[in-house]
Amino acid sequence: MRAPHHSAENGFSSCGRSAENGFTPLRRSAENGFTLVELMVSLLIFGILAAGGVMLLSFSVGAQASAKTRLDDIATIRRLGSALTGDLAQAVPRTTRSLSGDRTPAFRGTSGAGVEPLMAFVRAGWSNGAGASRPSLQKVEYRLDGDRLERVAYPMLDGGEAQAGAVVLEGVRSIRMRYRKDGEWLDVWAESQPELLPSAVEMVIDRGDGAPIRQVFVAGSGYRQ
Numbered sequence: 001m002r003a004p005h006h007s008a009e010n011g012f013s014s015c016g017r018s019a020e021n022g023f024t025p026l027r028r029s030a031e032n033g034f035t036l037v038e039l040m041v042s043l044l045i046f047g048i049l050a051a052g053g054v055m056l057l058s059f060s061v062g063a064q065a066s067a068k069t070r071l072d073d074i075a076t077i078r079r080l081g082s083a084l085t086g087d088l089a090q091a092v093p094r095t096t097r098s099l100s101g102d103r104t105p106a107f108r109g110t111s112g113a114g115v116e117p118l119m120a121f122v123r124a125g126w127s128n129g130a131g132a133s134r135p136s137l138q139k140v141e142y143r144l145d146g147d148r149l150e151r152v153a154y155p156m157l158d159g160g161e162a163q164a165g166a167v168v169l170e171g172v173r174s175i176r177m178r179y180r181k182d183g184e185w186l187d188v189w190a191e192s193q194p195e196l197l198p199s200a201v202e203m204v205i206d207r208g209d210g211a212p213i214r215q216v217f218v219a220g221s222g223y224r225q
Contacts, residue, residue: 076169077169077213079168080149080168080169080215081215081217083151083168084142084201084203084215084217085217086125087121087123087140087151088121088123088201088217088218088219088220089217089218089219089220090123090124090125090220091106091107091121091122091123091124091197091219091220092106092122092123092124092137092220093106093107093195093196093197093220094106094122094137094157094195095194095195096122096139096157096158097158097159098159099159099160099161101159103194104120104194105191105194105195105196106121106122106194106195106196106197107119107120107121107189107191107196107197107198107219107220108120108121108189108190109177109179109188109189109198109201110177110188110189111176111177111178111187111188112144112174112175112176112177113176117141117142117143117152118141118142118143118144118175118177118203119141119142119177119201120139120140120141120142121139121140121197121219122137122138122139122140122157123137123138123140124136124137126138134155134156135157137157138153138154138157139153139154139156139157139160140152140153140154141153141154141162143165144172144175145165147170147171147172147173148167148169148170148172149167149168149169149170149172149175149205150165150166150167150168151165151166151168152164152165152166153166169205171207171208171209172205172206172207173206173207173208174205174206175203175204175205175206176203176204176206177201177202177203177204178201178202179198179200179201179202180198180199180200180201180202181198181199185202186198197219197220198219198220199218199219199220200216200217200218200219201216201217201219202214202215202216202217203215203216203217
């Protein structure tokens, strides 16, 4: 006995039965696209991912900029240390005369609290690539002008005017100097013997953005020992 045949015309197809029972065919959902709720959820997830990516990128750029600033600052401190090491290591016990003709000692050093130069001395090893008629000795000073530490050189040892200062460090709040003699530290170098040099020099730099920077340099004959 043949089973009865139900055609789509009589409304008994599988799609018709699914619709009658409250179910939507998959093919119909694919044809109609996403619902509004599905679209909003998708946009919300995309927004969260995009916001996280932007925050991560911003953090990475900020960290890179901070690292570059710090590395540049460290390089500046190292250049200052190299300049001071080269100058103080070649300090010589040579007295000079000021512009007015007064005799000045071979080494002068203050505590760094006043307006006077931090240090003034004569160093050897002044290169003379142009072959100018001058000695290999050079009179130099280190001064604190506002928040800038400058190195000032003189074209002549006796009676010459200072040249324009070269900035070796910026952003300085204060500097404290000390000078080593016979195992003790002195705040001011004012010796009765004009040719006497300290054995070492201490410089403590406060820039207001962290711990003070302390550097110690051996001077003159102390370096050779």
